[in-house]
Amino acid sequence: MSGVAYFSCTKCGATCEAAKPQTVCVKDGGILFARYDLTALKGNFKLSSISSRVASLWRYAEVLPSAQPVTLGEGFTPLLPSREFPKVLIKDEGLNPTGSFKARGLSVAVTMANAYGLKKLAIPSAGNAASALAAYAAAAGLEAHVFMPKDVPLANRGECESYGARVTLVDGLISDCARIVAERSPKEGWFDVSTLKEPFRVEGKKTMAYEVVEQLGGLVPQGIIYPCGGGVGLIGMWKAFDEMEELGWIGPERPKMVAVQSAGCAPVVKAWDEGLTVTESWKGASTLASGLRVPKPYGDYLILDILRKSGGRAVAATDAEIVHALRQWAGVEGVFAAPEGAASLAAYRKLRANGFFSADDLVVLFNTGSGLKYLDVIDGANKPIASPPQRQIGGIIGPY
Ligand SMILES: [Zn+2]
DSSP states (O other), X not given: OOSOOEEEETTTOOEEOSSSOOOSOTTTOOOEEEEOOHHHHTTTSOGXXXXXXXXSGGGGGGGSOOSOOOOSSOOOOOEEEOSSOTTXXXXXXXXXXXXXXXXXXXXXHHHHHHHHTOOEEEEEOSSHHHHHHHHHHHHHTOEEEEEEETTSOHHHHHHHHHTTOEEEEESSOHHHHHHHHHHHHHHHTOEEOOTTSSTHHHHHHHHHHHHHHHHTTTOOOSEEXXXXXXXXXXXXXXXXXXXHHHHTSXXXXXXXXXXXXXXXXXXXXXXXXXXXSSOOOOSSOOOSOGGGOOSSOTTHHHHHXXXXXXXXXXXXXXXXXXXXXHHHIIIIIOOOBOHHHHXXXXXXXXXXXXXXXXXXXOXXXXXXXXXXXXXXXXXXXXXXXXXXXXXXXXXOOOOO
């Protein structure tokens, strides 16, 4: 496929051709990265020459596969200055199609599935990736088979069914969904677009770093705080910083990459604290931030390596801290964040309190999705302190 020169394995370095669909390295199951001829692009693909391009992630076409994009306008989300912290910026991914950052990865993955002539796509998902696959598959006229935990937010189910996806709700976690997809895909003829088991979701997610650098006028922030379930965005952004350096857009400077997880499912934080290079599967994962219920991320070896190389770290936030942060962002910033996104603010507060970041550090917090996708979850979280004697709503007649 033109654009991508070849794929290379992130474990053993083996390469394979990009002209046909690939999953993971056949030798060791390593995650494959798409590689471009950046030397040829250097000097020709410049930050200064793209300002008038389409306001979507496809503005970075030279470092994406060259196929007819299956696009719904994903990416190029706002980088909002915080009202509370002068040096903090909020990258609001809730404005993407399907209301989450998953749109980026699935736009590029479905674009390539379509270009390769694949017809049936399957995904295990904690919720939002399923919604995004369902939307892009619908736009491309492809079949989507989605497998989600039965207690995903209602929006994810409603979206997937509306987009015409074949929805299976599983009594378990995303890891159980992944096992079912892996077992059934060969005989059903599905192409498995699981997190990091095909190389193009990373390509879509990496554009978040291109955008941050473009929106900062070529600057690299001191820190990035990123909610880490599967960790595709973290991995993609790190890849993008390397690409931007090769392109001559930035120097060797890098942000401290911080992964935030829920205390109810924190395999990366546990591995980080114990100095390990891979995670152990988290037992009894439970958190209202459903996108963070990933007991063992497939890309754990890359995530932990990035945290280490960047001078970052992994941080856990409790559900109570997440709910508090969600209200804080909504009430102070006017940003109604997904619980996963709100975890970024909880982590930032901790890292300011312990001196990891100073008030002068430019730090980008990622809100990965819109709170509108989680109305049932947020309503549930509000219940214990809700039901005041006098409701602060006027003009609504109901059976109170
Ligand atoms: Zn390999």
